[in-house]
Amino acid sequence: MSLIVELVCVSILIALLAGYSSTFTSISRSSFLVVTISHAILATLAALFYIAYIYSLHVGPLLIWLVMFVTALSVCAFVSHVRLFSERDLVLSIIFALMLSIAALFMAVLPGYMVSRMWSFLTGSLLLITPVDISLIFIICLICSTLYTFFYREFLLVSYDYEYALATSISASAMNYVLSILISIATLACVYVLGLFVTYAVMLIPGSVLVNARVRPSTSVIMSIMIVFITLMISIGLAFSYNIPPSGLCGVMISVLAGLVILVRFLTRRIKRTRS
């Protein structure tokens, strides 16, 4: 498979994952979960590289994926026991601060070549994706997209009226847990491919801006997928032309686009108010 085909495949898969997850992250108020899981992944990978350095072990991509899975699901399982949104955000922010500190501590004691490898999880390694990674991302994408599509109505209900969902015969708490797991898995795939910084951009911004602009959730999913895919494609094109990290460009483009949407909405409201 040529590099271009690989990049297009990864972009489609990441766009699907981020598009679905971004909308549900926004409506289920799980932004803190995304941020915390991405930092927890950074901390555990830093710890993994430190252990590998001490005992002279080889760290392969499959081990990295495994560690990321375990970390994401552990955080998800831990916070699922906290029922109140306010308490859950508090717990998540504590874990987030702790994990960021742990990551910083481990990165301080790692040798230079390992720090640069860790750096790829901050800025992304879109151009270094292997066929094994693509296969894993494809499986993740297939599972997540199927579940998001199949349980769309249930996820929507538990996100906007959890108490009512609990009173129905659907398993609301299980649905809520599955939704958190899907968001966590999408987060880890984005961290691996795009890096920590851009994960926030693709996982939080499109869905939040669209939902905030009163776009219906189903439309928001489709639009988010398209936004992430188009920006990734443009970023990859520019990366080849100007030798700039594509994930960084993608983050900048999504943020600027979101800023423009917010500005246009603000001005439209102002004009309407002035006219009335």
Next chain:
Amino acid sequence: MSIIAVEDLKICVGGRVIIQDATFRIDEPSFVVIIGPNGAGKTTLLKTMIGLIKPVRGCIKILDRVVRAGERYPRSIRKLIGYMPQRDVINYAVPLTAREIVISGIVENLTLPRTVLPRDVDSLVNNIAGRLGIDNILHKFFDELSGGQQQKVLLARALVKDPRILILDEPLSNVDEMSRVEILEFLRDLVRRDGRTVLLVTHDVEVAMSWSDYVLLVNNGRAVLYSSKMIEDVNKFLRQYPEKDRKIVPSRSPYCA
């Protein structure tokens, strides 16, 4: 066969006893209004009856199905009950239209094994919306609606699956007088014509006395069912309200003399 029977129910939340020794029975389709001072446990009792809170003692019987303390609330009972929570628990950030909200009332019927076919959804929603007079606002976003319209949409959601029992938590709060009467007339028709049983929490004593068949008084951890004809008993109860809670009784009410 009773419609709802509660026996020796004890409910604790966070280690605190909220309701104890609650025993009452509703044998025929009725309009039951639950009243009591703030913090008396009205909503807790309601949530226990729909299985959101597990009682520590006693049992609840809904039609022919019995749930004892500690037992898991069966799905078969949940299908019989239409629930309308208080409006403030809804996440208004989700941009859903009134139609989408009403459809969410039959999510459980649309999942496998289906009891409602997707092609029947529109007729079900239009039918219930027409009865409640909200068919012209179904395309609007939920947060664009007035308080009364929002309550009617939530009522339509609770009703769209055609439940035998309707449990409503303060459906009349922040509703103008006209919408309030419309909702109450609709509920009374639901009991009289369709043979449904309605349990409604309110702070409005006038509603309790004028519209209901039974009044369930909740206070000091007790829940006692009165026929709304037993005005003296209800008045006696109301006089027990602490000073700070008496404001919920309308000053012009003939029942709080």
